[in-house]
Amino acid sequence: MKAPxxxxxxLTAVPAAAQIAPGAVSFQPVERDRxxxxxDTIWNFTYELGGAIGSFSQYISAxxxxxxxxxxxxxxxRRLSVGLTFGFNRYSQTSDLASLALDNGxxxxxxxxxxxxxxxxxxTAHYYFLDQSVQPYVGVGLGAVWSFAYQRVADLEESxxxxxxxxxxxxxxxxxxxxxxxxxxxxxxxxYTFTTVSFAQVQNAMMLSGLLGVAWQI
Amino acid sequence: xxxxxxxxQDSPSTDFKALRTFALPTQVKLVAQTPPSPKDWTADVxxxxxxxxxxxxxxxxxxxxxxxxxxxxxxxxxxxxxxEEEYFTGVWCDYCFWYPxxxxxxxxxxxxxxxxxxxxxxxxxxxxxxxTAPPPGAxxxxxxxWSAALYSVLPDTGYDAAKAKDAIxxxxxxxPRVAR
Numbered sequence: 001m002k003a004p005x006x007x008x009x010x011l012t013a014v015p016a017a018a019q020i021a022p023g024a025v026s027f028q029p030v031e032r033d034r035x036x037x038x039x040d041t042i043w044n045f046t047y048e049l050g051g052a053i054g055s056f057s058q059y060i061s062a063x064x065x066x067x068x069x070x071x072x073x074x075x076x077x078r079r080l081s082v083g084l085t086f087g088f089n090r091y092s093q094t095s096d097l098a099s100l101a102l103d104n105g106x107x108x109x110x111x112x113x114x115x116x117x118x119x120x121x122x123x124t125a126h127y128y129f130l131d132q133s134v135q136p137y138v139g140v141g142l143g144a145v146w147s148f149a150y151q152r153v154a155d156l157e158e159s160x161x162x163x164x165x166x167x168x169x170x171x172x173x174x175x176x177x178x179x180x181x182x183x184x185x186x187x188x189x190x191x192y193t194f195t196t197v198s199f200a201q202v203q204n205a206m207m208l209s210g211l212l213g214v215a216w217q218i
Numbered sequence: 219x220x221x222x223x224x225x226x227q228d229s230p231s232t233d234f235k236a237l238r239t240f241a242l243p244t245q246v247k248l249v250a251q252t253p254p255s256p257k258d259w260t261a262d263v264x265x266x267x268x269x270x271x272x273x274x275x276x277x278x279x280x281x282x283x284x285x286x287x288x289x290x291x292x293x294x295x296x297x298x299x300x301x302e303e304e305y306f307t308g309v310w311c312d313y314c315f316w317y318p319x320x321x322x323x324x325x326x327x328x329x330x331x332x333x334x335x336x337x338x339x340x341x342x343x344x345x346x347x348x349x350t351a352p353p354p355g356a357x358x359x360x361x362x363x364w365s366a367a368l369y370s371v372l373p374d375t376g377y378d379a380a381k382a383k384d385a386i387x388x389x390x391x392x393x394p395r396v397a398r
Binding site for chain 2: 102106109111
């Protein structure tokens with residue numbers, strides 16, 4: 001009879017203890033932790049409008065309307081996330097009259113067509129200043145970039161491609177549209193990108209760009 | 219791609235400051251054409267040659283008035299028509315150019331700089347070359363100092379004299395070494 005009596009004692013003691021001191025030992029998550037878990041994964045899809053700066057701007061001065069980024073972020077604390085982004089940018093320009101130094105020492109002048117493609121995966125880290133519907137942040141990215149640059153005058157063409165180092169720093173914000181277990185947000189950011197991509201007269205191609213997109217925070 | 223393309227290349231071994239006088243030909247030689255045609259390009263020749271002369275004078279060179287072959291260098295102007303023509307420096311060397319009173323026939327040219335491009339048709343070629351007296355015979359070489367290829371200035375239809383002159387001016391403008 002000892003075992004049934006012991007089980008009965010335990011079954012009656014636990015609810016009794018809970019009734020006596022309901023706040024003494026709580027297994028419910030505090031509000032702060034619950035928010036952290038609710039939005040700890042962020043998916044971004046952004047459109048990027050970029051402009052070359054530095055020596056790259058002397059190669060292609062036109063603004064690039066073709067740029068996209070897909071990024072996933074995971075919160076490691078309430079205010080800090082790490083992630084991975086994939087970006088693509090295309091810069092191109094046609095000049096009615098430009099001069100091009102040829103490999104054999106000659107010079108060509110005429111209508112000149114140039115483009116440069118950048119495909120870049122980068123690890124990212126972001127810090128969030130606020131935890132509310134408008135959420136400003138700053139972030140950095142480090143990774144690699146595959147570049148392909150091409151220029152052509154008449155039937156004379158030159159190209160260059162390779163893998164290089166790439167990094168960026170950015171500041172932006174999220175603006176939440178709906179709050180629930182997951183939320184949709186608009187995002188905008190300004191980004192400075194530095195790479196070690198060098199070709200023709202370009203040394204360490206750099207860009208300054210604006211990003212607009214949507215984010216799904218889960 | 220539309221528009222006129224100008225390619226120039228100068229010989230790295232030529233001291234252009236040491237040259238003083240040039241001899242100008244009297245015709246524009248038609249080097250190749252598909253289908254075959256007469257041997258000379260005839261349209262606007264005086265203006266084409268005048269534009270070349272004006273640029274050389276502006277660069278500090280003087281037009282030679284005596285026997286052509288006693289000038290420091292000669293000028294050849296050629297037209298390349300047809301398709302899939304491929305131009306190398308010294309293409310004129312299989313032809314005779316007529317300087318005032320003096321035929322000068324290339325036999326075998328030499329150049330110490332390389333091929334400068336492919337051309338399809340409508341190209342005007344300008345070259346500066348040294349003179350040898352007497353003109354080179356078989357196996358003898360003539361040095362080319364400078365070459366310019368003006369792509370698409372001689373179209374099948376719609377020849378534009380102003381554009382041709384602009385292209386000639388551009389060829390000399392993008393060749394800063396060619397000057398006294």
